[in-house]
């Protein structure tokens with residue numbers, strides 16, 4: 001269902017608007033914390049909340065934490081007081097604050113005075129996006145001012161907020177804190193979104209790509225836009241570019257895990273991943289697993305972790321060096337032959353790893369053939385006649 005310009009966000013919008021209504025009707029303050037992985041729609045939801053709050057009569061001020069534009073400590077918070085067509089501060093008051101910026105405590109007091117004055121004439125909504133990128137002074141100012149003005153009709157919308165900051169806000173008593181962690185959109189919402197934008201339902205191939213986005217609206221918008229542009233094959237190219245971009249942004253350990261899952265082509269348990277990637281195992285803590293999952297390229301399944309979709313696996317393999325893919329196939333083949341009892345998997349990976357003239361892949365094939373001799377003699381003999389098996393065994 002559509003809420004304003006958004007699809008599939010009825011429930012989070014209802015929760016957000018309940019806080020806005022609390023300020024509008026009952027003079028209550030509140031905090032909306034909007035979190036979720038990259039591209040899930042935090043900024044889009046913040047915009048929609050701002051738009052609806054303005055329609056409900058709240059005065060709205062909004063800003064963003066962009067390190068490139070944070071000229072001085074605290075600039076992200078100070079700048080939002082001067083943002084928009086009807087800024088909360090006039091230019092003199094703003095210039096005073098900028099001059100005082102090196103002294104956070106008096107600045108926090110002064111901002112508190114200005115906002116208390118503004119809230120005296122009606123409820124306010126103050127939105128700050130990308131809070132995880134805020135400098136420490138901005139975070140301090142925000143925390144201090146929010147706690148001091150807790151009794152006033154001010155709704156704070158904090159998007160991209162990290163858990164640490166949420167914990168620090170817990171001290172702001174008297175304030176309703178509504179934490180909204182955005183989930184991926186359902187495929188049905190993506191299909192409706194595509195139908196709305198394209199003027200007709202997406203074809204089967206586009207629907208597959210939409211499904212492979214894992215409900216990430218940023219991915220979906222790019223797929224739909226490339227369909228709308230109509231260039232042949234642009235959807236596949238766009239999808240490939242999105243996957244390789246996502247992969248490149250991950251840390252080294254997380255990248256290795258995603259590449260392994262793509263080559264494995266089936267779910268792997270954390271224990272299997274550790275055994276297959278012993279060099280990165282030391283780093284495989286919860287945050288690597290979260291990074292891998294937040295990338296949107298993978299998903300948690302009953303058996304462990306898996307690539308989200310075969311189209312994602314394919315794209316990850318395509319943007320991995322062929323020699324690296326073969327190395328991973330060889331490792332999987334050896335693992336399935338020794339540490340686990342999955343000869344059929346071993347055979348598939350040994351075949352994929354085989355390279356003419358490569359002694360080690362020939363050896364793996366030979367061992368796989370031997371292990372299959374009883375259960376699948378046809379396959380075993382086919383493997384044993386593979387040209388790489390003709391090398392003598394040492």
Ligand SMILES: Nc1ncnc2c1ncn2[C@@H]1O[C@H](COP(=O)(O)OP(=O)(O)OP(=O)(O)O)[C@@H](O)[C@H]1O
Nearest residue numbers: 006007009037038039040041042043044217218221
């Ligand atoms: N529910 C939705 N319905 C329609 N379009 C959406 C929805 N959510 C997000 N979008 C679109 O998806 C794209 C990505 O959304 P957005 O920029 O809000 O993500 P984000 O979570 O803020 O990303 P980042 O983590 O990079 O800040 C935008 O083009 C936005 O308009």
Ligand SMILES: [Mg+2]
Nearest residue numbers: 042043129130
């Ligand atoms: Mg954003």
